[in-house]
Amino acid sequence: MxxxxxxxxxxxxxxxxxxxxxxxxxxxxxxxxxxxxxxxxxxxxxxxxxxxxxxxxxxxxxxxxxxxxxxxxxxxxxxxxxxxxxxxxxxQNIEKNRKNELKNVNNFAKSAIFMTIKNPGILYNPIYIYEEKNTNKNNIINFIINNLTNSNKNVKYTIIKNDIINLENLFKNNKLLIIEEINLIKINLKSQQILQKTLELIIKNNIQLIITANENFNKLKNINKNTKKLIENGLIIKIIKNEKYTKIKKQISIDNIIKNTLAYYNMDIEKIKNKKRQKNIVLVRQIIFYLCKTLTNKTFSELSPLLGEYTNSNIMYSYKKIKILIEKDINIKNDIQNIKNNIIK
The missing domain is CATH 3.30.300.180 (DnaA, N-terminal domain)
Structure with a gap:
């Protein structure tokens, strides 16, 4: 047609x-x-x-x-x-975006990631990815997931946030496992044993494992030496701080955030400043506060008078509420990303 x-x-x-x-x-x-x-x-x-x-x-x-x-x-x-x-x-920008997703890693790491996508679980396993502050390792994770699932619709994957105890049951039906922020997971003696045993099975069965952290691998304290040795035999990638993003962040104005958010939701400023508790108005107001806190260097106190007299607690609540919604609601997550894209343009 x-x-x-x-x-x-x-x-x-x-x-x-x-x-x-x-x-x-x-x-x-x-x-x-x-x-x-x-x-x-x-x-x-x-x-x-x-x-x-x-x-x-x-x-x-x-x-x-x-x-x-x-x-x-x-x-x-x-x-x-x-x-x-x-x-x-x-x-039009798919190819450009794919390149940008890997712009904060060196050429060897890029090559290793592409080889991992072509040969999951074989060449570099596990892959440990850690980052400095204000960087985004999720771009690499998403890049690997998207390319693996696009090339093979039957590829199943599981993201593990703190469920180390059930790790041995989770890996069996997956081709890709991701353990998020391992440095923040409390791992007791039983979990240590399960983690080590399961890692050995994962590697043996060529199931690709990706481990993310906010900490240098050498400084990890919550896993034992044997487990660290298994991880070390794979590939360790450090994400470099993106100075370009930091500069952009400093240049974004509050007015630009408000203008783009209101335009996106087709709403005027008077409705937002009015303290009515209508659900859609409250949501837009909370999103504005969230974006202002996320995209600028303003403190909660500095944002208080932004849309009328709101307390630090109001702003903080809005910020936390939207942060939770982004994790739970894909539509809100997409809304936020679309608004961010419009703002940065």
Whole structure:
């Protein structure tokens, strides 16, 4: 289906929807949507999570019925946050982004990572990745996961945050295991024995193990010598501090953060400054506080008068709340990343 036909298809859908949905709701929730078709899937692009949730809750079944009425093809519907422009830009920058994901490691480490993707569990196993402050080792982890799973859809992986006791049960059905922040995990004598025994089995069975930490490998104190020796036989990668990001961080203004966040959620500043407890307004306010704290060097005290008189506790609560939501809610995580991208541009 060419681009012109795709556009006509969604335009036809919206004409039917206009006659089905109250005009106020149609303007507020349907009009902001963009759409494109990919492999028998109609992908609806929502400008923000608020509209996405409204569509999913109230209008998705109506849209499905409309599509069934106007097309003989059995289209699936997928709703994501973004725009056609962002989709195009993302596709154009895939290769560039892949290179950037590895920009903080030396050439040998890059080569080793690419070889690991081609030969997981064989050449460099385990891989221990540690970082200095203000760097992001997650880029490398995501790079490895994405490339492994893209090249082989059957690749399964598990991320372990503190469950060392169950490690021996977790590794059996996976091709990739990731132990996050090992230096922060409390490892007792029993866990030490399990860790060492399981590492030996993982290496023997060519299951790729990646261990991350915020500490130099030589300074690790919570694992025994035998386990350290097993890790040392693999590959140790140090992530270098990204000075470019540090400079960008210092240049980002509070006004720019507020402006981009409000634009993303199609909301005006007066609503945010109003102390109403409406859920969507509170969320946007909390995101602004979170981004201000994350992307600038401002203290909680300096951010207090930003959107009216809020206490340090209010700001701190907002920051922690969004930090937790990012871990739990993929939509919020995507929202935050999209806003960050807009700000840094």
């Amino acid at each position: 060419n681009k012109k036909i795709k556009n006509i298809f969604w335009q036809t859908c919206t004409k039917y929807l206009q006659n089905t949905i109250p005009m106020k709701n149609f303007i507020e929730y349907i009009c902001p949507l963009q759409a494109y078709i990919e492999e028998k899937t109609l992908i609806l692009l929502s400008p923000n999570n608020y509209i996405k949730e409204k569509i999913e809750k109230n209008y998705l079944s109506i849209i499905k019925n409309v599509i069934q009425n106007i097309s003989d093809d059995n289209y699936k519907i997928k709703i994501i946050i973004g725009s056609i422009k962002q989709i195009k830009q993302t596709k």
